[in-house]
Amino acid sequence: xxxxxxxxxxxxxxxxxxxxxxxxxxxxxxxxxxxxxxxxxxxxxxxxxxxxxxxxxxxxxxxxxxxxxxxxxxxxxxxxxxxxxxxxxxxxxxxxxxxxxxxxxxxxxxxxxxxxxxxxxxxxxxxxxxxxxxxxxxxxxxxxxxxxxxxxxxxxxxxxxxxxxxxxxxxxxxxxxxxxxxxxxxxxxxxxxxxxxxxxxxxxxxxxxxxxxxxxxxxxxxxxxxxxxxxxxxxxxxxxxxxxxxxxxxxxxxxxxxxxxxxxxxxxxxxxxxxxxxxxxxxxxxxxxxxxxxxxxxxxxxxxxxxxxxxxxxxxxxxxxxxxxxxxxxxxxxxxxxxxxxxxxxxxxxxxxxxxxxxxxxxxxxxxxxxxxxxxxxxxxxxxxxxxxxxxxxxxxxxxxxxxxxxxxxxxxxxxxxxx
Numbered sequence: 001x002x003x004x005x006x007x008x009x010x011x012x013x014x015x016x017x018x019x020x021x022x023x024x025x026x027x028x029x030x031x032x033x034x035x036x037x038x039x040x041x042x043x044x045x046x047x048x049x050x051x052x053x054x055x056x057x058x059x060x061x062x063x064x065x066x067x068x069x070x071x072x073x074x075x076x077x078x079x080x081x082x083x084x085x086x087x088x089x090x091x092x093x094x095x096x097x098x099x100x101x102x103x104x105x106x107x108x109x110x111x112x113x114x115x116x117x118x119x120x121x122x123x124x125x126x127x128x129x130x131x132x133x134x135x136x137x138x139x140x141x142x143x144x145x146x147x148x149x150x151x152x153x154x155x156x157x158x159x160x161x162x163x164x165x166x167x168x169x170x171x172x173x174x175x176x177x178x179x180x181x182x183x184x185x186x187x188x189x190x191x192x193x194x195x196x197x198x199x200x201x202x203x204x205x206x207x208x209x210x211x212x213x214x215x216x217x218x219x220x221x222x223x224x225x226x227x228x229x230x231x232x233x234x235x236x237x238x239x240x241x242x243x244x245x246x247x248x249x250x251x252x253x254x255x256x257x258x259x260x261x262x263x264x265x266x267x268x269x270x271x272x273x274x275x276x277x278x279x280x281x282x283x284x285x286x287x288x289x290x291x292x293x294x295x296x297x298x299x300x301x302x303x304x305x306x307x308x309x310x311x312x313x314x315x316x317x318x319x320x321x322x323x324x325x326x327x328x329x330x331x332x333x334x335x336x337x338x339x340x341x342x343x344x345x346x347x348x349x350x351x352x353x354x355x356x357x358x359x360x361x362x363x364x365x366x367x368x369x370x371x372x373x374x375x376x377x378x379x380x381x382x383x384x385x386x387x388x389x390x391x392x393x394x395x396x397x398x399x400x401x402x403x404x405x406x407x408x409x410x411x412x413x414x415x416x417x418x419x420x
Contacts, residue, residue: 009057009060009061010053010057012056012060013053013054013056013057013060014042014045014046014053014056016056016060017045017049017052017053017056018038018041018042018045019399020052020257021035021041021045022041022399022409028041029413030044030045030048030049031044031048032261055194055195058196059194086330086332086359086360086361086370087330087332087358087360088177088178088330088331090175090177092175092176092177093175094173094174094175095173096143096144096175097141097142097143097144097147097173097174097175097176098141098142098144098147098171098172098173098174099127099139099140099141099171099172099173099174099178099329099331100138100139100140100141100147100150100151100169100170100171101138101139101169101170101172101276101277101305101327102136102137102138102139102154102168102169102170102277103135103136103137103138103190103191103277103278103279103282104135104136104158104160105134105135105190105200105282106135106136106158107133107134107135108131108132108133108134108135108136109133111131111132111133111186112131112186114131114136114157115129115131115184115185115186118131118184119182119184121149121150121153122140122150122182122184124142124143124146124176125140125141125142125146125147125150125176125182126140126141126142126176126177126178126179126180126181126182127139127140127141127142127179127182127183127329128140128179128182128183128184128185129183129184129185130185130187130190130191131184131185131186131187131190132186132187132188132189132190134189134190134199134200135190135200136154136158136190137190137191137279138154139179139328139329140182141174141175141176141177141178141179141329142175142176143176147171151165151169155168155169167302167306170277170302170303170305170306170309172305172334174329174331177330178329178330178331179329179330189283190279191252191279191280191282191283192252192253193252193253193255193256193280193283193284193287194252194253194256195256195283195287198283198286198287198290199286200282200283200286206285206286206289209285209297209298209299210278210298210299210300210301211272211298211299211300211301212301212302212306212310213300213301213302213306213307213309213310213311214310214314216272216274216298216300216301216307217307217310217318217320219272219298220241220272220320221318221320222270224270225269225270225271225272226245226266226269226270226271226272226418227241227242227243227244227245227272227274228244228245228247228271228272228273228274229241229244229245229246229247229273229274229275230247230252230255230273230274230275230280230281230284231246231252231275231276231280231326232249232250232251232252233246233247233248233249233250233408234250234326234359234369234370235276235326237345237346237372238323238324238326238333238344238345238346238357238359238372239304239321239322239323239324239325239326239333239343239345239357240321240322240323240345241274241320241321241322242320242321242322243419244274245416245418247412247416248408248411248412249412250405250408252280252283252284254412255280255284255287256287256291258412259287259288259291259292260291261413261415262415262416263291263292265415265416265418266288266292266295266416267292267293267294267295268294268295269295269296269418270295270296270297270298271288271292271295271296271297271298272298272299272300273285273288273297273298273299273300274299274300274303274304274307275300275303275304276303276304276305276325276326276327277302277303277304277305277306278299278300278301278302278303278306279303281299281300281303282299284299285297285298285299304321304325305325305334307321308321308325308334308336311336312336312337319336321336322343322345323336323343323344323345323346323357324336324343324344324345324357332358332359333357344356344357345357346372347372348372348373348374348377349371349372349373349386350372350373350374350376350377350378350380350381350384351377352374352376352377354374354376356372356373356374357372358372359371359372360372360373360378360384362384362385362386362390363383363384363385363390364385364386364390364391364393364402366390366393366395366400367385367386367390367402367405369386369402369404369405371384371385371386386402386404386405387402387403387404388403389402389403389404390402390404
């Protein structure tokens with residue numbers, strides 16, 4: 001039989017499209033219907049979702065191309081098979097260093113060259129920078145003088161006025177150990193929604209729909225608006241706005257499917273979207289504007305980070321935010337105030353139920369889920385586990401996931417419930 005790589009690629013893409021719809025062993029949900037056999041769901045996907053298969057074909061082809069000829073500037077942030085630290089163990093004075101978080105959708109003609117320049121300019125820093133023809137997304141940590149030099153250089157390139165440096169780069173205390181290393185990469189999307197056809201730029205900025213914290217705070221108190229969290233479930237578990245819809249998604253690329261499944265519920269609503277620093281909301285709101293013809297869609301400018309800074313500066317008593325702001329580095333989360341314990345929203349999963357919001361990684365070698373175990377409960381176990389399946393080393397033969405991940409997938413498929 002003649003080997004046909006393109007046919008094999010499409011077959012793999014179809015399997016991945018089917019896998020995206022699996023919620024547990026022998027159960028797939030799509031288009032509000034349940035399928036109990038791999039044959040039936042495969043037939044449905046091939047018949048009704050060729051666009052999803054084609055997206056996977058494009059993504060797989062790009063990955064293959066990158067493996068064959070990858071000249072992207074980079075440094076590994078962790079050894080292969082490892083991941084960034086989620087706990088911080090150093091004696092650095094965090095006030096002597098800074099962590100910055102920024103992005104901008106702006107045409108970049110030569111992202112590879114800018115990446116090479118980053119490797120030179122970022123000596124002495126850790127973190128990650130993602131560059132694409134559509135813009136830049138970065139979070140960097142290190143000594144204040146090096147950070148300030150980088151900010152001046154990057155602000156000049158991106159056209160950020162001096163008076164806007166603070167809001168744009170969102171500095172916070174933290175040393176270079178919050179990341180394992182420095183990674184600079186050229187990618188297709190600086191924030192991977194998985195929908196490269198959704199483009200942003202000066203002509204698609206929707207600046208009037210980006211609400212600064214004070215305007216967002218005022219509008220969020222309207223009982224008729226829908227507050228929508230565009231982050232992942234483990235982020236919203238430890239912090240969210242009061243009354244917000246918090247999708248139980250595990251990665252941002254699942255957000256479009258969440259919107260599609262709930263299109264009839266969201267259509268015609270006034271939606272206030274938010275995320276950590278704003279970048280996910282840019283793509284999320286752009287996608288929703290395309291899919292929801294009559295919805296009025298806004299986003300929180302500068303994200304939760306800038307909202308909490310505004311709240312601290314104004315000493316606002318009417319607090320709509322509860323918990324902490326999850327960040328993707330070893331600090332894990334930033335508190336809204338000086339009393340971190342008072343900002344604890346989540347509870348220990350170890351059985352005691354005490355307020356706790358410091359994550360550990362599941363001890364199972366086959367699971368990378370984050371779990372909340374307080375020191376007392378952790379001390380009574382040989383390792384911390386997200387569920388019984390992981391503790392006993394048992395996973396579904398068909399889907400290869402544990403019980404809590406299977407349950408999360410089921411919840412992800414449930415339609416959202418609005419109170420108005």
